[in-house]
Amino acid sequence: xxxxxxxxxxxxxxxxxYVLVALGLTLIFGILKIVNFAHGEFxxxxxxxAVVGTQVLGIGPLPSIVLVIVVMVMxxxxxxxxxxxxxxxxxxxxxxIASFGLSILLQNIVLKIAGPEPMLARSGLxxxxxxxxxxxLTSERLAIVALAAVTVTALLVVLKYTWIGLSLRAMxxxxxxxxxxxxxxxxxxxxxxxxxxxxxxxAGALMATVFTVQPNAGSLIVMKAFVIVVLAGMGSIEGAxxxxxxxGIVESLVTGYLGNGLRxxxxxxxxxxxxxxxxxxxxxxxxxxx
Amino acid sequence: MRAxxxxxxxxxxxxxxxxxxxxxxxxxxxxxxxxxxxxASSLDIVMGWTGLFSFAHAAFLGIGAYTxxxxxxxFGTTFWLxxxxxxxxxxxxxxxxxxxLLRAQGHFLAIMTIAFQTIVYLVLSQWTDFxxxxxxxxxxxxAGFTTLSSYFYLVLVIAVICLIAIRFLTQSRLGDALQxxxxxETLARTIGMNTKAVKxxxxxISSAFAGGAGVLLAYHIRGVTPDDYTVLAxxxxxxxxxxxxxxxxxxxxxxxxxxxxxxxxLSILTDYKHIFYxxxxxxxxxxxxxxxxxxxxxxRAR
Numbered sequence: 007x008x009x010x011x012x013x014x015x016x017x018x019x020x021x022x023x024y025v026l027v028a029l030g031l032t033l034i035f036g037i038l039k040i041v042n043f044a045h046g047e048f049x050x051x052x053x054x055x056a057v058v059g060t061q062v063l064g065i066g067p068l069p070s071i072v073l074v075i076v077v078m079v080m081x082x083x084x085x086x087x088x089x090x091x092x093x094x095x096x097x098x099x100x101x102x103i104a105s106f107g108l109s110i111l112l113q114n115i116v117l118k119i120a121g122p123e124p125m126l127a128r129s130g131l132x133x134x135x136x137x138x139x140x141x142x143l144t145s146e147r148l149a150i151v152a153l154a155a156v157t158v159t160a161l162l163v164v165l166k167y168t169w170i171g172l173s174l175r176a177m178x179x180x181x182x183x184x185x186x187x188x189x190x191x192x193x194x195x196x197x198x199x200x201x202x203x204x205x206x207x208x209a210g211a212l213m214a215t216v217f218t219v220q221p222n223a224g225s226l227i228v229m230k231a232f233v234i235v236v237l238a239g240m241g242s243i244e245g246a247x248x249x250x251x252x253x254g255i256v257e258s259l260v261t262g263y264l265g266n267g268l269r270x271x272x273x274x275x276x277x278x279x280x281x282x283x284x285x286x287x288x289x290x291x292x293x294x295x296x
Numbered sequence: 297m298r299a300x301x302x303x304x305x306x307x308x309x310x311x312x313x314x315x316x317x318x319x320x321x322x323x324x325x326x327x328x329x330x331x332x333x334x335x336a337s338s339l340d341i342v343m344g345w346t347g348l349f350s351f352a353h354a355a356f357l358g359i360g361a362y363t364x365x366x367x368x369x370x371f372g373t374t375f376w377l378x379x380x381x382x383x384x385x386x387x388x389x390x391x392x393x394x395x396x397l398l399r400a401q402g403h404f405l406a407i408m409t410i411a412f413q414t415i416v417y418l419v420l421s422q423w424t425d426f427x428x429x430x431x432x433x434x435x436x437x438x439a440g441f442t443t444l445s446s447y448f449y450l451v452l453v454i455a456v457i458c459l460i461a462i463r464f465l466t467q468s469r470l471g472d473a474l475q476x477x478x479x480x481e482t483l484a485r486t487i488g489m490n491t492k493a494v495k496x497x498x499x500x501i502s503s504a505f506a507g508g509a510g511v512l513l514a515y516h517i518r519g520v521t522p523d524d525y526t527v528l529a530x531x532x533x534x535x536x537x538x539x540x541x542x543x544x545x546x547x548x549x550x551x552x553x554x555x556x557x558x559x560x561x562l563s564i565l566t567d568y569k570h571i572f573y574x575x576x577x578x579x580x581x582x583x584x585x586x587x588x589x590x591x592x593x594x595x596r597a598r
Contacts, residue, residue: 041403093581100581102349102406103538106531107577114570225527229414232407267422274411274418281408282396 021254022154026209030202036241046224052207053219056127082203124218336548338505344542347478355416358525360510386507421522432521541587
């Protein structure tokens with residue numbers, strides 16, 4: 007039972023990073039309808055910016071996080087404007103291919119610059135585990151959960167009470183009607199993309215303090231984020247939070263009781279099963295158009 | 297008929313150029329070119345002709361390669377049995393994947409192929425007892441074709457046969473059916489076409505060719521390791537099809553030749569091969585969504 011609690015806690019730590027990555031993806035995929043495979047590279051780049059901030063520039067952990075967010079917002083802004091908007095105008099299905107290209111490009115550029123060795127971002131937090139009841143967690147792991155919780159809360163507030171949040175929710179319900187009501191769809195699009203990139207970068211930065219970061223760090227997590235988004239329903243914020251935490255916990259339990267080899271495969275088998283039974287996703291509606 | 301003539305001419309040119317002008321290195325590249333030509337052309341059956349995005353082609357490549365390697369290891373079967381068996385097993389997996397896959401729509405379909413690709417990779421790398429894990433399995437060279445140049449001729453002949461088969465396939469009634477589905481599936485169903493069966497057949501055939509290419513690759517590099525069959529490999533096959541031009545017979549052939557040979561020829565590019573692939577994918581989708589073959593035929597139409 008004590009072991010079970012520990013597995014659960016580890017799962018929540020990993021799950022919080024899944025939540026952050028999946029939230030950005032669900033905004034981009036569910037609302038803008040862009041399938042962005044380079045989303046995992048935003049996660050990876052966030053980790054490297056955190057390494058640069060804490061190890062190379064020597065600024066503290068909090069300024070580094072600000073740096074991560076600023077860099078990722080700028081990058082997301084640039085990529086949406088320079089690559090995705092021009093392609094989507096011609097043929098939306100090509101966006102998938104272009105995002106794949108972007109993913110390979112970013113991964114290998116980083117590989118050339120930083121090399122294949124994993125790197126650690128310094129959190130500056132005291133060493134040693136903290137005991138809570140029967141479970142032990144390092145301060146970095148606690149910080150991941152805490153910061154993820156703060157970020158998710160902030161995002162929910164933004165979505166609920168601000169202009170951009172209102173436009174986003176309108177667009178997720180019906181993009182055409184939102185446009186008729188005078189919402190600047192293009193502006194909302196680029197802001198959404200930037201927010202999504204920043205969320206993924208933040209997750210990467212937080213995880214880089216515990217699990218290190220390497221050039222291919224994002225390739226598996228983006229697939230898992232897609233799994234979460236499909237299970238949660240496209241564009242569903244609450245769904246992504248629940249499904250993200252659930253995937254982290256399930257993976258942790260599988261690792262603990264069934265072995266490490268099965269950890270990564272669980273989510274994919276599950277999503278294939280779900281899509282077999284409900285081809286349009288858990289909450290989608292099947293349509294047929296000529 | 298003209299296309300078949302052109303295939304033979306191209307194959308003869310490749311054979312002459314690589315044996316006369318190059319040593320082992322050039323023949324090596326020529327073998328890889330042939331294998332990727334089969335891969336890109338077979339992916340185009342589903343991607344270009346049927347309009348289904350598949351990012352799982354390297355998984356079928358891997359299934360073919362591992363079928364040959366495991367059969368060779370456990371039963372000592374030869375190349376001539378492993379090649380058809382590799383194709384059958386890969387085709388069977390393609391068919392089985394198709395059953396759930398073809399119910400999904402649009403983006404979900406692409407995501408499912410990637411989920412499948414990831415599952416196959418994880419099984420290949422984690423099921424150590426069966427697949428050899430990260431170390432993979434060694435494969436003995438084909439008896440009678442142990443030298444590099446003799447193996448090259450074998451691969452070349454098989455590639456020519458595959459290309460001719462794909463050409464006949466896309467020109468047949470099945471090819472017409474695939475195009476009808478790509479252009480408007482609902483309409484195709486309305487006129488009484490069993491679109492699901494047609495798509496299943498296309499996916500199984502395409503996967504079988506990829507499995508065959510996998511067997512050739514396994515015997516060429518004399519072994520299999522899971523890292524050759526990642527989603528990255530799938531993406532580079534997609535890059536070849538997109539660069540060359542989807543739904544045109546010569547498109548994927550051209551794309552495969554260019555993307556395999558160019559990085560090898562320009563020595564600066566070998567180190568930056570994947571950066572080059574990524575850049576090509578972005579630039580082509582931005583500026584020539586129909587690929588080089590599409591650009592060419594538009595230019596000729598003028």
